[in-house]
Amino acid sequence: KQEVTQIPAALSVPEGENLVLNCSFTDSAIYNLQWFRQDPGKGLTSLLLIQSSQREQTSGRLNASLDKSSGRSTLYIAASQPGDSATYLCAVSNSGNTPLVFGKGTRLSVIA
Amino acid sequence: DAGVIQSPRHEVTEMGQEVTLRCKPISGHDYLFWYRQTMMRGLELLIYFNNNVPIDDSGMPEDRFSAKMPNASFSTLKIQPSEPRDSAVYFCASSSSGQGGVKLFFGSGTQLSVL
Numbered sequence: 001k002q003e004v005t006q007i008p009a010a011l012s013v014p015e016g017e018n019l020v021l022n023c024s025f026t027d028s029a030i031y032n033l034q035w036f037r038q039d040p041g042k043g044l045t046s047l048l049l050i051q052s053s054q055r056e057q058t059s060g061r062l063n064a065s066l067d068k069s070s071g072r073s074t075l076y077i078a079a080s081q082p083g084d085s086a087t088y089l090c091a092v093s094n095s096g097n098t099p100l101v102f103g104k105g106t107r108l109s110v111i112a
Numbered sequence: 113d114a115g116v117i118q119s120p121r122h123e124v125t126e127m128g129q130e131v132t133l134r135c136k137p138i139s140g141h142d143y144l145f146w147y148r149q150t151m152m153r154g155l156e157l158l159i160y161f162n163n164n165v166p167i168d169d170s171g172m173p174e175d176r177f178s179a180k181m182p183n184a185s186f187s188t189l190k191i192q193p194s195e196p197r198d199s200a201v202y203f204c205a206s207s208s209s210g211q212g213g214v215k216l217f218f219g220s221g222t223q224l225s226v227l
Contacts, residue, residue: 034216043116043203043218044155089155096209099145099168100216104154 002027006090006103013080014111021075021106023090028071031096035064035075036089038105044089048075080110116219118204124225130192133222135204136185145216146179146189147203155203161187173198194226 003026013019023033032051036044048057048064050073056065063076077084087107091100117136125131137144145160159169164181172179176195181187191198205218 041220041223043205043220044216045218046215049215099157099160101157102155 002030002092002094002101004090004092004101004103006088006106008106009104010107010109012109012111015080015082017080017110018076018078019080019108021077021088021090021108023073023075023103025071025073025090025092025101027094028068029094030068031093031098033064033066033073033090033092034100035062035073036091036102038087038089040086047088077108080108082110082112084108085110116204116206116217118202118219118222120222121220122223122225124227125194126227127195128193129226130190131194131198131224131226133189133202133204133224135187135189135219137187137204137206138217139185141206141208141217142184143207143209144181144187145205145207146187147205149201149203149221158189158202191224194224196226199224199226 005024007022030052034049035047037047038044050057050066061078066073087105089102089105091102093100119134142163146158147155149155158171159179161181179189201221201223203218203221205216207216
C-alpha cells in the first residue's frame with residue numbers, strides 16, 4: 001500500500017528565503033506525482049505535476065523534482081513571499097486512473 | 113467555469129441526525145472523488161465514480177456512509193446516523209479521464225461538525 005510522508009509538518013521562514021519541502025513515498029512504481037497548495041478554509045489547488053519519466057517541473061518560482069528510485073520529491077520555492085503561506089501537499093498516483101494518495105502536508109509560514 | 117461546487121459550506125448537526133453533502137463537478141469531467149480531511153489522518157479517499165458509476169468505495173468508513181451519483185452533474189454523500197467522529201472537512205473533486213495524467217480540481221469543502 002502506497003504511503004506518502006511529508007517532512008517537516010510545519011515550517012516558518014523569513015520573507016525572501018529560498019526553501020525546500022520534502023516528500024517521500026514507499027512504492028517507487030508511481031505513474032506521476034503532484035504538488036498541491038491549500039489555503040486555510042479552502043480546497044486544494046494543483047501546482048505542479050511530474051510524470052514518472054520526468055525529473056522536474058517548473059512554474060514561476062516553484063520547481064519540483066522527482067527521484068523515483070529513491071522514492072523522493074522536493075518542492076523548491078525561490079524568494080519566498082508572505083503570499084506563499086499555505087499548506088503544501090504531495091500526492092502520488094500508481095497508474096493513470098487510480099486515485100491519488102496524499103501526504104499530510106507541510107504548513108508553511110513566510111514572515112514579512 | 114465555476115469550478116467544483118459543494119454545499120453546504122458548513123454543517124452543524126447533532127449525533128444521530130442524517131447529513132447530506134452535495135457536489136456539482138466541473139462540466140465534462142468524468143471522474144468524481146469524495147475525500148475526507150482531518151488533522152490526524154490527513155486527506156483520505158472515501159469513494160470515487162467514473163461516468164457516474166462507483167468504482168471503489170473501500171474507503172467508506174462503514175455502512176453509515178453512502179454516496180450516489182445520479183447524473184454527470186450531481187453527487188451526494190450521506191451519513192446516517194452521524195456520529196461525533198465524523199466531524200471533518202469533506203471535499204469533492206473532479207477530473208477528466210482519471211487523476212493520473214491530468215490535474216484534479218477540488219471544491220471548497222464542507223466543514224461538518226457533529227455534536
